Amino acid sequence: MNVYKIVTEQICQQLEQGVVPWRKPWKDGVAVSWKTQKPYRGINVFLLPPGEYATFKQIQEHGGRVKKGEKGHLVVFWKWLEKENEETGEIEKFPLLRYYKVFEVNTQAEGVPSRRQKPEQMEETFEHDVIGACEAVIEGYVDAPEIRFAPGEAFYHKVLDYVQCPPLRDFESLSGFYGVLFHELVHSTGHPSRLNRKGIAGRSKFGDEDYSQEELVAELGAAILCAHVGISSERTLQNSASYIQGWLKVLRSDARLVVQAASQAQKACDYILGKDTEEE
Template identity: 40%
Template sequence: MRQNLMACQKLQKIPRAWVDSMSKFDIYETVTNLIVQRLEAGVIPWHMPWKTASAIPRNLVSKKPYRGFNFWYLLSFGFERPYFLSFKQVQDLDGKIKKGSSSFMIVFWKMVEYEKDDETKEIPMLRYYRVFHIDDIEGIDPDKIPENTAHDHDFDPIASCEQLIQFWSDSPVIKLDQKKACYIPSLDEIHMPGARTFFQDEEYYSTIFHECVHATGARKRLNRHERFSSLNFADSGYSQEEMVAEMGAAYLCGICGIENATIDNSAAYIQGWLKKLKSDKKFIVIASGLAQKAVDYILDHQDSNPKPVLPEPKKKKSKSASLSMKF
């Protein structure tokens, strides 16, 4: 139903020397620098709001939305019209790029083969191409550019949030009326304070979406917590898993039509992520990919039979403690 974050294209056989030469241009470092520039400008890409699904950055020709890093990076510029084209696509549509226009990097994975010690090896390589925003292109038939459409009057954002949670077919048990919001891996449970304890509905759903994304990492789902155990956020507020949850929750808020009400735009928050990104050039690429997979998992496991979200009856505290992933 949905493609992987950055689909691996058809295998291509290449000489080892060519693989080695690719290290001269570090795409990971370039991508990280792009996000660092946005943060230093005071823009947090994974906190960018968008009001409708039509505002999601997408390719004008294929109509497919950009995903992973590409999605957040393009969204952070806040374009009113969300369409982009490659240079070749502009030419094919008899368009012309305006003088002085800037392009935007789009990254993707490509599987390549190479010979080493008389053996054929296969590795994924991060590649890129560039696109231009529709406002920087002239000469394209206006009829080929869709207009942005808002949700109709019958659309209920809160109902869409409830449906997303309750129709998740293999969701963890969700218990309300708890003291704090957290996901407990050992029990596969999400604990949430009651909805009425939040100042606004958007804050409640932003929080529960955050915990739902954490829950996708369980062994029986995406197994992210074990496969990336060294990147768990339990020892740091600025970890891979926390970034995955933040990005994933923001995406779920967007597709349900609500604003992420739990965002932190403080200088300390921005500096914390800047420090992390500058110390690990692969951080943002990996995190955005894992977040996309988490969102895809929840969307792809929607059932026709809703699962109840019930208050937790009062009971005595257990003597045993369980590790929890706090919001």
């Protein structure tokens, strides 16, 4: 089984259990490398529960051990290979998807101290902090489209380049409001003047492959942005049985879809946040 199929199968297993990986609560933290304390990126964000992860070798080298019976979590990465073009003689690079296994050091290992600083309890001020962090993301989107607030519908108009979202008063929760707004802002990064993504810049239609991938890009991107500001990306509507079954059908028909979409979602979020996209 190739890496794309392994990743897709893990995502599908979560969907079959009624869990939408890109809609899980992020406020408890994100998955980071134990060694560097840097958050995982791309599809790894949705494969790993919150925690600190290290390889079997890293745990051993630091005097620890993996608990008996524990199974490693999948992490994928791109390995760049070089090959000489037979016609031109030039060296060309192309990416190959690979994977390895990691273990959560606090629950799956012993003898390896946590390197993460424990966040202070912020229950009383959480709501105010969330608003500020979310607004900072929106304000930091340097060439953002116009955002219009009107009841009833949320969408990105790719021809006129504007986002419409119901006003905050129409949402039961702050996280629901910002999750919807982030979803539409991620769509907007596909505009030809920005990242020129096929699902937005092309002629995609409802239900076709490009449309499905673009919707997944926006779903994953909204989850990444919610993680960035420390709020839950949960939306009850999006956890319906029909929604889950629909995604199972799409993902099982194309094993590459979720990995490619996660990569595009990461680029979209980096664009909104004003970060240089890192080579995975």
